[in-house]
Amino acid sequence: GQSLEQPSEVTAVEGAIVQINCTYQTSGFYGLSWYQQHDGGAPTFLSYNALDGLEETGRFSSFLSRSDSYGYLLLQELQMKDSASYFCAVKGGSQGNLIFGKGTKLSVKP
Amino acid sequence: EAQVTQNPRYLITVTGKKLTVTCSQNMNHEYMSWYRQDPGLGLRQIYYSMNVEVTDKGDVPEGYKVSRKEKRNFPLILESPSPNQTSLYFCASSSLIGRSSGEQYFGPGTRLTVT
Numbered sequence: 001g002q003s004l005e006q007p008s009e010v011t012a013v014e015g016a017i018v019q020i021n022c023t024y025q026t027s028g029f030y031g032l033s034w035y036q037q038h039d040g041g042a043p044t045f046l047s048y049n050a051l052d053g054l055e056e057t058g059r060f061s062s063f064l065s066r067s068d069s070y071g072y073l074l075l076q077e078l079q080m081k082d083s084a085s086y087f088c089a090v091k092g093g094s095q096g097n098l099i100f101g102k103g104t105k106l107s108v109k110p
Numbered sequence: 111e112a113q114v115t116q117n118p119r120y121l122i123t124v125t126g127k128k129l130t131v132t133c134s135q136n137m138n139h140e141y142m143s144w145y146r147q148d149p150g151l152g153l154r155q156i157y158y159s160m161n162v163e164v165t166d167k168g169d170v171p172e173g174y175k176v177s178r179k180e181k182r183n184f185p186l187i188l189e190s191p192s193p194n195q196t197s198l199y200f201c202a203s204s205s206l207i208g209r210s211s212g213e214q215y216f217g218p219g220t221r222l223t224v225t
Contacts, residue, residue: 030211030212033214035214042200042216042217042219043202043216048212048213049212050212087152087153089214091211095166096141096206097143097166097168098143098158098204098214099155099169100145100152100154100155102150102152103152103153
């Protein structure tokens, strides 16, 4: 089967940098995705890593190490609007099914 | 506009009364999936489909049925709803090909209450 572990909560201040880690177990690996979800809203896609290394998209970066079954989402120059839940999701198994972690609730304080 | 639509957005029903939540996407995606979201439990997969007429159980399929007769539609059926199925439900879709296969599009969600 597939499973993911990520911290349940993280708190940081405006302007800071925060890293949300994700470790996974899966038989068959295609890639690791990250999603953001604000309270009351639907998850929205942030990034996808299929290969090792760092992918940067504006203030957000995502990293993957396939050998360590590990990835992280890095948020820089935090803003209040970044307060949300962040989910890692592994695309794996025999068919490339997408399974989500339980999410990390990020609170950004002034 | 590329989107996933779900209906209804809100539903209050009684135990045992069959209901269907519809899901439709206009992106010609092969892959579609249903999730339920409960506080502290994240997004748990109910069923998924890799293409027309191909469906598979996710982590929490008990009490649910799905069908995929057309590529764009993936309805979720609760034959005999129970209060423990009170939850927020999301439908999602994605391509299975190339880099975009890592990006899943979500519908707006359906909040279901079973009394």
